[in-house]
Amino acid sequence: MDDRKRAPSRAHAWAEGSPVPVGAGFIQTQRSAIGNPGANAPMAGRHAVSCTEALPWPYKSNSWLSPILMADNTSSVYLGQDAEGQYQRCTMAQLPVYPHPWAVSFNASGGGNPGLLLMQETVSVVGGALIPGPAGPATNSKDHLTELIADFSAQLQVLPGFQPQAIKVHRMGDYDAELFLRAADDSARPASLPSDAQLQMGVVRGSPLLYFTAVKLPGVGFKFLAGAAGKSRGTVDAGGVKLAWCVQGTTVLFFPEGAARFQDASATEWSLTFSDATTSNFFVLGTLPEGWLDDASALTALAEAAFSYPTGSTVTYAYDSASQTVDATYTLKTDNVLGSKVGKTLHGLLPGHYLPGPMRGSPPVLQGNPSPVQNKAGKELCFVTVRGVLRVFDTASFTCRFSYPGILPWLPPLDANDQDGRAELEKWIRDVYVRRHGYDDPPYTNTNTLQGQPAYTLGKFLTRNMVAVPTIADTQQDTALAEEITRATQDALQLYFREDPTYTQREPGAAPYYAVYDSEVGSLFQYPNGQGPSVIFPSDTDVPPYDTFGAISRCNDHHFHYGYFIFAAAQIALRDPAWGADWKDAINQYVFDVANTSAINPNPIFKFPDMRCWDAYENHSYASGFSWRDILGNNEESISEDIHFWAGVILWGAATAQPEMMEHGITHYTAAVHASWVYWFDKAGIYRDVIERIAGKDWPVNWPGDGVARIFDADSRWDTFFGIHPVNGRGIDMIPLNSCSFYHAMNPDYVGGLVAAYKEFVTRYDIDPLEPQGLDTPFTEKNQWLGYLYWYGLLAKYQALVDPHAALDYFYPVAPNYDVVNGIVPNDKFTDVGDSGAFIYHLARYLQTHGTPDLSLKATDTPFFMTFVDAANKKRTYAAFNHSEAPRTLTFTDGTRLEDVPPRTLGTKVVPILP
Numbered sequence: 001m002d003d004r005k006r007a008p009s010r011a012h013a014w015a016e017g018s019p020v021p022v023g024a025g026f027i028q029t030q031r032s033a034i035g036n037p038g039a040n041a042p043m044a045g046r047h048a049v050s051c052t053e054a055l056p057w058p059y060k061s062n063s064w065l066s067p068i069l070m071a072d073n074t075s076s077v078y079l080g081q082d083a084e085g086q087y088q089r090c091t092m093a094q095l096p097v098y099p100h101p102w103a104v105s106f107n108a109s110g111g112g113n114p115g116l117l118l119m120q121e122t123v124s125v126v127g128g129a130l131i132p133g134p135a136g137p138a139t140n141s142k143d144h145l146t147e148l149i150a151d152f153s154a155q156l157q158v159l160p161g162f163q164p165q166a167i168k169v170h171r172m173g174d175y176d177a178e179l180f181l182r183a184a185d186d187s188a189r190p191a192s193l194p195s196d197a198q199l200q201m202g203v204v205r206g207s208p209l210l211y212f213t214a215v216k217l218p219g220v221g222f223k224f225l226a227g228a229a230g231k232s233r234g235t236v237d238a239g240g241v242k243l244a245w246c247v248q249g250t251t252v253l254f255f256p257e258g259a260a261r262f263q264d265a266s267a268t269e270w271s272l273t274f275s276d277a278t279t280s281n282f283f284v285l286g287t288l289p290e291g292w293l294d295d296a297s298a299l300t301a302l303a304e305a306a307f308s309y310p311t312g313s314t315v316t317y318a319y320d321s322a323s324q325t326v327d328a329t330y331t332l333k334t335d336n337v338l339g340s341k342v343g344k345t346l347h348g349l350l351p352g353h354y355l356p357g358p359m360r361g362s363p364p365v366l367q368g369n370p371s372p373v374q375n376k377a378g379k380e381l382c383f384v385t386v387r388g389v390l391r392v393f394d395t396a397s398f399t400c401r402f403s404y405p406g407i408l409p410w411l412p413p414l415d416a417n418d419q420d421g422r423a424e425l426e427k428w429i430r431d432v433y434v435r436r437h438g439y440d441d442p443p444y445t446n447t448n449t450l451q452g453q454p455a456y457t458l459g460k461f462l463t464r465n466m467v468a469v470p471t472i473a474d475t476q477q478d479t480a481l482a483e484e485i486t487r488a489t490q491d492a493l494q495l496y497f498r499e500d501p502t503y504t505q506r507e508p509g510a511a512p513y514y515a516v517y518d519s520e521v522g523s524l525f526q527y528p529n530g531q532g533p534s535v536i537f538p539s540d541t542d543v544p545p546y547d548t549f550g551a552i553s554r555c556n557d558h559h560f561h562y563g564y565f566i567f568a569a570a571q572i573a574l575r576d577p578a579w580g581a582d583w584k585d586a587i588n589q590y591v592f593d594v595a596n597t598s599a600i601n602p603n604p605i606f607k608f609p610d611m612r613c614w615d616a617y618e619n620h621s622y623a624s625g626f627s628w629r630d631i632l633g634n635n636e637e638s639i640s641e642d643i644h645f646w647a648g649v650i651l652w653g654a655a656t657a658q659p660e661m662m663e664h665g666i667t668h669y670t671a672a673v674h675a676s677w678v679y680w681f682d683k684a685g686i687y688r689d690v691i692e693r694i695a696g697k698d699w700p701v702n703w704p705g706d707g708v709a710r711i712f713d714a715d716s717r718w719d720t721f722f723g724i725h726p727v728n729g730r731g732i733d734m735i736p737l738n739s740c741s742f743y744h745a746m747n748p749d750y751v752g753g754l755v756a757a758y759k760e761f762v763t764r765y766d767i768d769p770l771e772p773q774g775l776d777t778p779f780t781e782k783n784q785w786l787g788y789l790y791w792y793g794l795l796a797k798y799q800a801l802v803d804p805h806a807a808l809d810y811f812y813p814v815a816p817n818y819d820v821v822n823g824i825v826p827n828d829k830f831t832d833v834g835d836s837g838a839f840i841y842h843l844a845r846y847l848q849t850h851g852t853p854d855l856s857l858k859a860t861d862t863p864f865f866m867t868f869v870d871a872a873n874k875k876r877t878y879a880a881f882n883h884s885e886a887p888r889t890l891t892f893t894d895g896t897r898l899e900d901v902p903p904r905t906l907g908t909k910v911v912p913i914l915p
Contacts, residue, residue, distance in 0.1 A: 007605055014673035016519065022605060023128040023585030028516040034502065035511030039528055041060025044538035045626055047093045047519050048075035050166040050482040052180055058522020058609040061555050061625040064205070064617075067095035067632050069169045070626045072649060077538040079629075086651055087542040094166055096152040098633045099205045100348065100390055100715035101287060101383035103152055104179075105708040106167035113225060115756070116167065116181060116201075117154035118210070120250055120287045121714070124149050124386050125695040126217060129719040131702055132765035134773045137782055138725060143765075145718040146701050148386045148690060152631065152714070156285075157249060159221035160199040160214070163188040173313035175617035176332065193217070202256045202310045204332060205617040206348020206390055209302065210285045211309045219260075222270040224248055231267070238303040239342030245303065246270065247293045255283040256338055272905030282307060282337050288834070297376040302392070305344040315616035317667035324404040324858040326670040327367070328619065331397040345375065347397040351686045352619060355402050357679040358746045359855065363656035365402060365674065370395040375783055377503045380794065382533035384461040384693055386716045387618070387679060388686035395628045396834035403853050404670040405643040406865045407647055409574055409881050410470035411839075412908050421845040422475060427816035428838040429472055432480070432827060437465075437836075444488040447495060449512065450632070455526040455556070458492060460736070460834025461845070465489045466571035467738050471842045484814070486572060491577065493569055496526060496587045511546070515589070517606045523625075524593040526553050526561070538626070555625025558692035559613045560638055562590040563645030564834070565735075570651035574904055580656045591649055591661065594621075595668070599724075600661045621645075633713025637674040637721060638732045640741070649742035650863060666863050673743045679716075680733050682707040683750055685900055689715060705750075705757035709733065725768070726761055730754070731791035736834055738843075742866055745801040745853040755799045759810070766772050770813070779829070786829065793831040793840045812840060820885040850910075858893050862871035864906075867892070881906045 031040040049059055051074045061070055071092040078087040094371050096105035098121065100761065105117045128147030133139030165184030169177060181199040183189030189197070194216050202211035211402045214220055232247045235257055244257045253270065255262070259281060260272040273280040276834040284306040292298045311333045317326045330353075336343040349366070356362040367590040370393040373381040378643075383391040414421045447453050453461075465485050471481035500513035505847045511528040518525060530546035537553040543656035550556035569587045573580025585605070592601050596608040613621035621642045646669035653662030677683045691699050699768055703718045709729030710717050720728045734744065744751060762768035769785035769792070770778050778786065796811035814827040816837060831837055847853075851870030857878075859865035864881035882891040882901040890907065901907035 001135050002357050005827040019499050019607065020517070021590060022497065024582035025257060025341045025494060026499040027497065027503065027586070027589060027606070027913035028514050029519065029522070029547055032501065032512050032514065034545065035528065037513035037543045038533050038539065038771070039530075039546045041539055041541075041543070041547070041553065042518060042521070043186065043521050043525070043555050043626065044077045044540050044545075045070070045075055045092050045628075045686060048072040048520070049093065051169045052182075053786040055172065056609075058607055058610040060612055061521070061523070062558075062613040062622045062634070063172070063614060064099065064634055065169055065172065065247070066622070066624060066627040067097050068106065068167055068179075071095065071166075071628050073166045077540060078357070078542050078544075079258075079536075079538045081535050081844060087539070088543060089542075091249065092628055095631055096633065096714070098206075099203050100152065100387065100842075101206075101712075102210060103150065103202070104167075104203065104210075105152055106164075106181075106203075108165060113154060113157050113223075114163070116158040116160070116199075117152075117156070117225075118285070119153060119433050121150045121156040121383065121385050122153075123690060123694060124151070125329055125384055125691050125699060126719065129724045130414075130767055130769055132724055140765065142223070143700075145703060145724065146280040146691065146699070146719065149632070150386050150714040151541055152797050153226065155224065155226045155249070156213075157225060158199070158285075159223060161217055161219065161221070162190060162193060162197070163447065170200070171312075173310070174315045175330070176203065176310045176313040178202050178310075178452060180314065183654045184525060187781050192363050194539055195464045203552060204310050204313065206288050206392075207346055208381070208392060209306055209400060211306075211348065212283050212285065213309075214274060214281045214283070217274065217281070219271055221272075221282070223254070224251075224268040224270075231264070233262075236296075236300055237305045238300070238306070238338075238342035241307070241338045241340045243303050244305065245299060250287050250293065250835055252286045252288065252293055252299065252302065253283060254286065254303055255281075256307075258776075259773065262538060267648050274814040280425075283308070286380070292381070293376075295375045297374075298381065300863060301344075301373050301381070302346075304340070304342045305346045305394075307336065307338040307340060308343045309337050311335050317671065319404070319663050319666050319670075323764050323864070324406065324863075326402045326667045327399050328402065328616075328667075328671055329397060330616075333397070336376065344394055345400070347395055348383070348390045349384070349393060350390055350618065351684065352675050353398070353400050354391060355678060355686075357674060358681075358683045358702070358750070359403065360747065360749075361402070365400040367399040367401050370398050372697055385701050386690075386714055388690060389710070402670045402674045404865065405673060405743040405746055405864065406858060407650065407669075407742070408864055408866050408879060408906065408907065409571070409883075410467070410474075411842055412877075412879050412906060413470070414842065414845055415849060417902060419843070420431075421849065425471070425838065425841055425845065426476055428841045429468075429837075431816045433472075433836050433838045435470060436828060437461075437741045442488060442491065444485050445492040447492055455529050455551065456548050456561045456564075457833060459568070460832075461563055462489050462492055462568035463564045463738075464834045464839075466568045467736075467839050468807055468836050469571065470836050472830050489568055490572055493565060493572075493587075494583070498582075503880075505767045515586075515832060521555065521841065522607055522609055523612070524553055524589050524608075527552075531899060538628075544585075548627075550624075554627070555612065557623050559594045559645040560623070560641040562594055563641060563648045565651050565820060566648035567644065567740075570648055573655035574651065577655070577904075584656045584658075585810070587652060588661075591652065594645065595649065595664065599665065600664050601656070612664075614668065617722055619675040621672070625873065630712065632715040635710060635712040635715075637710035638735065639672065639825070640733050640737075641737055643669060643672045643676060643743070644736055644740065653866070653891065662863070666846045673746075675732070677741075679711055680707050680709075681754075683747060685697070704730065704761040705754040707733075707754075715740065724784070725788055727788050727791045727795070730758060730796050734794055735832065737794055737797045738839070739866075742801070742853045742855065744798060746855050748802040751798065751802045753802075754797070758795070770810075786899065789829045790832045793835050793837065794810045797840055797843055800844040802852055805850065808844050810840070812837075812844075816841075851875070861888075863891070865890070869913070871913070876911050878909045878911065878915055879906060
């Protein structure tokens with residue numbers, strides 16, 4: 001019965017340990033031995049997978065189920081340092097998962113309450129982190145950032161009559177799962193139980209029901225640990241099947257009358273004894289809000305759906321280029337296990353499923369008219385969660401329609417007659433971009449550093465380069481410089497795919513650059529990935545790994561990191577199709593690691609799980625793989641880098657003639673954009689609504705504007721993993737902002753309001769890096785917020801989307817030829833390493849001269865489009881890119897046509913706005 005150590009099938013056509021050819025490059029299948037200790041460490045705890053033999057390998061490591069799938073309660077890793085500075089060895093314990101409105105946990109330890117533990121999600125509004133004061137983070141002791149949290153506090157324990165070792169994942173759908181409890185070994189299983197006895201549980205994201213099957217068990221016990229007041233019993237007819245029900249607090253137990261005998265040994269203990277212990281017996285636990293279990297109609301609604309057991313869930317995406325919309329259809333398949341004549345199916349919808357889109361006047365995304373579950377008074381069945389109000393509908397399938405906002409592969413050039421703008425841009429290119437990056441060794445990538453450039457940082461360099469190339473080539477006509485930057489970027493991309501990566505650094509002992517496929521994990525990893533040993537990420541040995549953000553040690557953030565490499569490669573391939581053809585197979589592996597499907601990868605070289613990071617229920621990715629010790633479930637911080645990954649997939653698919661991949665990118669880019677507006681930027685005010693429901697209207701929400709910085713399954717936070725200054729929280733969900741980021745302008749009023757709220761906030765708390773208290777200039781080391789200025793170039797671009805004339809004045813008040821002061825170059829302080837002053841100026845200047853993005857107008861025959869409206873000068877500029885190999889006429893929804901746009905060319909047309 002112990003299938004934890006089962007060796008999954010990893011059939012492949014290549015020899016283990018040998019480099020595998022992928023187009024013009026190679027991917028390694030074993031790690032290098034060169035480098036400092038920890039420089040080539042693998043993912044930690046990769047053997048600690050809790051699943052049955054039925055779950056297909058490779059496993060979807062980065063999901064809402066990661067806290068139980070990627071831990072086994074017996075394996076151990078080294079994590080962090082103790083008081084003596086020693087790396088600590090810790091057992092990988094399974095942690096709670098939060099499908100909403102239930103939370104599920106398994107406690108294998110002898111302390112507390114071992115076994116399967118359940119709770120109804122209960123949200124608390126707490127103060128959260130302290131807002132920093134002017135002299136540093138610890139100098140304000142009264143004002144807090146708000147936090148919504150659903151700490152796991154077990155309310156109910158389910159006792160199967162044996163002691164399992166772990167809860168195992170048996171099946172994973174797009175938003176449902178089947179979990180098994182089995183005896184840990186024969187010594188933990190009573191002799192009276194057969195070897196195949198087990199307790200199975202089906203769970204559906206958003207459902208108030210948990211579906212249990214007791215296989216060859218004489219009975220099951222229940223112990224209420226909290227919230228057990230108000231007990232009652234009865235029966236209900238559910239489509240010709242008589243069900244018994246028992247209520248305790250907000251929990252209801254259903255089972256077929258006559259199939260089991262119910263007993264309540266005490267006020268907090270129940271038991272079911274099955275009439276036939278040799279077969280499978282069904283029972284269901286449901287939860288309802290306070291007071292709803294007194295309503296017979298509510299009980300009936302649950303009962304009629306209780307025994308429609310989930311057998312699989314799918315989310316399918318369909319892109320319509322004529323309307324530039326994406327339909328996401330959610331379907332739950334069920335098995336009516338008792339043969340009821342009703343057999344209803346319930347779906348729980350979060351705000352991202354039913355609220356309008358962010359644009360003014362947008363209709364709700366929910367299509368059709370699914371029926372909400374209501375009580376006899378007509379009140380909808382709803383649950384308050386950390387992700388907003390969950391509404392329950394009586395439907396087996398529903399569809400959400402999202403608006404695709406459009407992207408451009410690059411910015412159009414500044415006008416030929418814009419002599420002032422072109423002259424200023426030339427200064428930014430020569431005096432800043434070339435000076436700052438061209439003297440790297442090698443130029444523009446700086447890949448030869450002692451420990452190896454972290455892959456995430458290098459990826460940002462490469463995207464920065466390729467965003468700047470059209471700025472240089474198209475506007476300044478400096479093709480030689482553009483070609484030099486492109487060659488340097490190509491070299492860095494190819495560096496990871498050499499057949500023999502033994503020596504890629506100048507310094508002895510430095511770790512080489514390479515990409516390795518780990519056949520134990522089913523994942524692709526980049527090395528080197530750090531500049532020093534980390535004491536916060538796990539390792540299988542007592543040697544700390546050289547790791548960046550846990551990208552290897554925890555399989556974290558691959559979508560964030562690989563998105564930069566894919567985007568840069570796409571920019572090269574759009575200009576050099578032959579290079580794209582040569583390197584297609586290698587770069588594709590980055591896509592497949594994060595977002596594999598059989599449609600885009602029909603003949604895999606390596607085996608990857610389907611959609612490793614994507615959460616189809618909430619329409620965003622998850623960052624953590626090995627998510628321990630995240631007690632609040634899995635998480636996602638930088639939604640904008642998630643979206644950027646999908647933009648790279650769109651461009652890479654177009655550049656390399658992979659239409660299925662391009663559409664794959666479009667559908668998920670569109671869905672993630674909608675999620676960003678709902679959950680991170682909170683255009684609809686879902687978090688303020690929750691706060692008012694729980695804490696009242698007077699609760700202070702100390703945060704610039706609406707939205708949060710990061711989300712966990714059981715937490716919505718206004719601070720970040722790397723600091724509590726609000727510029728971090730705003731910046732990490734905007735980065736990188738380029739020609740694929742116009743979705744930020746879908747609601748200009750929101751953008752303007754957020755910028756104004758940020759300025760007011762940092763002024764009120766005296767933490768504006770531009771205007772530190774008591775200093776004559778921000779450019780001094782006495783300015784304790786000096787290190788935060790690198791976000792201001794990003795905020796300048798964000799404001800430029802709605803007010804380009806004001807954006808540079810406040811957020812980027814530097815000239816390209818600014819003198820060196822105290823050994824630092826001020827304009828460098830205003831720019832993130834993945835950005836450039838040249839591009840920041842190019843974007844702002846183009847919007848100054850052509851107007852701000854108008855996302856209400858769309859092209860009908862290409863995904864690459866945008867329009868810009870200059871109301872003051874009464875003109876509209878249409879831009880669209882022809883990614884095909886032949887000239888095309890590109891049409892917009894208002895009938896405007898861009899005639900005969902050449903292949904792989906960005907066409908533009910300026911049209912007067914008539915009175």
